[in-house]
Amino acid sequence: MSTADMIFTGGPVITVDPDHPAPGAVAVTGGRITAVGGREVLDLRGPRTEIIDLEGRCLMPGFVEAHTHPTQEQTLYSDAVVDIRPVTTCPTAQRVYETIRTALDAAPEGAPIIFYGLDLLLQKGFPEPTRASLDELGRGRAIIVWQNSGHLAWANSAALAAAGLNGNTPDPMGGTFERDTHGILTGRVYEAPAVLAVVAPILAAELEGPDLLARQHADLASRGVTLCSDMAFSDRMRPITASLYQQGRAKVRMRVYEMSTPDGVTYCPINNGDDMFRQIGIKLWVDGSPWIGNIDTSFPYLDTAATAALGLGHNHRGHANYTAEQLHSIVLAYFPHGWQMACHVHGDRGVDTILDAYEQILTTYPRPDHRLRLEHCGAMTPEQFRRASELGVTCSLFIDHLYYWGDVLVDDLFGPDHGAHWVRTKSALDANMRISFHNDAPVTEEEPLRNISAAITRKSRTGRVLAPEERITLTQALRAQTIDAAYQLFADDITGSITPGKYADLVVLEQDPRATPPEDLPQIGINTTFLSGTPTFTT
Template sequence: MPDTTAQLILTGGPVLTMDPAAPHAEALAVRDGTITAVGAASDVRELRGPRTEVVDLRGQALLPGFVEAHGHPTIMGLAIAPPALDVRPFTVPTGRAVLEKVRAAVAGAPGEAVAAYGIDLLLQRDLPFPTRELLDSLSPHAPLVLITNSGHAAYANTAAVRAAGLTATTPDPAGARFVRDAHGEPTGEAHESAAVIALMNTVAGDRLDGANVARSLRWSFEQHARVGITTVTEMAAEPRLLPALRAAAEDPEAAVRVRAYMMGTPEAAADPAHRFAGHAPARAGFGISGVKLWADGTPWQGSIATSFPLKDSAAARRLGLTGCTHGTMNYGPGQLAELAAAFTAQGFPLACHVHGDITAEAVLSAYEKAAGPDRLRALRPRLEHCGALTPDQFRRAARLGATVSLFMDHVRWWGDVLADDLYGPQAAARWMAARSAVDAGHRISLHNDGVCSPTDPLSGVATALTRRSHPGGRVHGAEERLTLDEALRAVTVNPAWQLHLEHETGMLRPGMRADLTVLNRDPHTVPAEALHDEVHVTATYLGGRPTWP
């Protein structure tokens, strides 16, 4: 007879399974990376053998491993893993400190290219606009590039512009652009992925060396495991970095499972050999889940298409948005529809970055033209971020068979910016309208978008419960709050479903992978306003293997 004794038993605390058939349990058993029993402690203890490891939770709560629905582990490793220059507002809150760090980095590496990731002109209020002239004064001879926290814009000095080979005749990449002066010359400012990458390449240096990429990815994976994540989505997989990402994720000691969406280029859409190979099973450390498109940009650059105007505020003027009332899309509706149809015909599930409500109309129409509801429901095409989507648009998306993932911590970090500087209180109140999405019938996920906010699923959960901004604590859109159980499902079972992994991960049920997160206490015992400060991850397991601490 096969040996059915457990290799690992966790008991002594509440088990929150996310399984609607049996939402609560007392203990859980694991063998060969798979959950073999969930239930009463007395029943699970019967599976104990002489070599079983028994973990006493001591009142802590056991949940499914968190699933980061929209992450960027590769960028996270390359952009902020030590010794990279991390100047995001969460780590460097003032513009003065940003410039000090950049000056020190340039002085410490004379003649070498320098990149700084994470500037935010809306949160680092005293940071001067990073003109080419300012960056030339910081680094007169070697390339210097400052990338925004959103990743949707970058600013380069003259040396970097020259290293990138940018001239008045350089064409804009598809879905991106280089900002130009009155004579058509590049100013050093770039918007959207392909243009930003062109500038980043000038300062990448040996960061893209195989050993450095592998080391950066290990660090990135460990940062995800520290906050309870067992599956992370790479939402902008670059072909040239794909082998390194695959190798890192397939390492038997990798701290997370990775599912990647490839960058959707017109070249890939036109390639008849470009076909979806199918979803990898959860036991595989790496798999391709689909293709990613960027329909618009970011509210922090005014590059999203909305039906409501930008405010004429000092902050908007500082960003150069004077006279820019509504923002734009990266692709025309026709281009977007053609790309969506091509990738859908190739069999790829689509994930489309969309913030503006006007952009959302174009994305939904593109999905509708690409396939009928039955085909779309099978593919589960996604809308990513969904900042300004309306209740009607969430309902339309649900009818079409599309699904949505919300960047909930936009409200936490930029709620006051949305209300006071960019769009006004009404827009802030409906930003990331999670309640509207759930009421429309969506299995929503919540995400942190890689480096764009601190990677922490519990932060998104807390924001979904309170909709409080940081640091002032203002509430934006109380009517769009979720319940705790809805928010927890949005970082476990729902994103697992979006990745076609729902039969193997996302809940605690016999036969599923033993992806586990241990919290210091049951979040149901903590007031919503205190959850962010009082609840934290104490242990993480991937397939029954401890990955943190």
């Protein structure tokens, strides 16, 4: 074997590969892992080999974010967008008020503004925006307030006019422009097809080059991420992403999912891209967000002050965005052509609907390695995980809900039976399913180590433990943030573990997670991130 370009030694190594459980050194040549083992790896040292002394730090595979939205999250760097998320800049209603007022005072006259991240459940006391209140606030300026889940936005009259929307505009399939009893638009718009119709005119001018996406990639690398998805990719993003990779400014591999359309139109051939960037699937939605009351459940929301503030009536149940027939037609339009499908679903009733569609398509068009996906899976039951696993379906779980919204789920929305059992992680593993964790950024920022901590402890921010029987081990949680997440993205053959032949997509942590209390995992620092052996971030 030729000499190595670099050798890592001097610290613990987590390979996430049972064939190489506890190596003392890792060699990299030509951007790929060439040897994993003990002192014999040091024999690959040559006169130009870079010896990287970990100095007790921990080497492991780079983190994989299986469900995120980098081409949406990049807009937070835009001059037209102001971050008011409760998990970042505005934990309270008062802070939202202050941020909005400061932004309006500083903005050029007439310039449109999108305030991203309002959450009435966490920012208690902030009144729900209305078209009239935003008209008064904007005084002719287009203003949009985007709910933190991304499934709802409130727009004023100037924003609706800029988007060319009025009471005669038909609702797009899967989305809604809310109207009052006279057919006048209220300013509330639900779900991606409708929300994007409102925000796109404002963001279009901001997204003419790859600069914002380059900043987003740098942020991902600083969090130890080496591979991510884009779960709502649009054709208008192709020139931007292409420029990013052509200019050599990308720091993360991407696997993207184009947003589905009712007619099954795709702008991409099935054979496309390379190991750095490739479209692999199609995204569809069954229902919406638990935080706005439109997930398709068999059980009702609680009657609480919080649900009243959301405008949910007594015994409220959510609903699906599509009929079963519409869902099946969307799957039928794409799956037979070879595409992987990834479906957003939270409610248990919605899970049954999409599993029915998946089972029907697999019966007609069997495929040995389809890796059909379900996304988020908040209220999914153990029986549904077993059924999904038998169909070969894999799930990506929004485990961060437990930390940030755990108390809300139990006290405000669903009670202990359904709220505490949100995201049944161990039930999924008990069903022999390979799972991943995600943050659904920009809902919450990419925090792989917090995800791992939440899966092990199931603790909310107040320390409440939700359904302790659903806790999993550190080993299981690490797989969900590395190799099994890469599996969902059809990339486990090239990354996700420290295995000879795979790319040297690695992260150096300041501490060994195995020697760290689970509650303290989120505080572990990222020392260096490598993509194909090249540093993309270093402290």
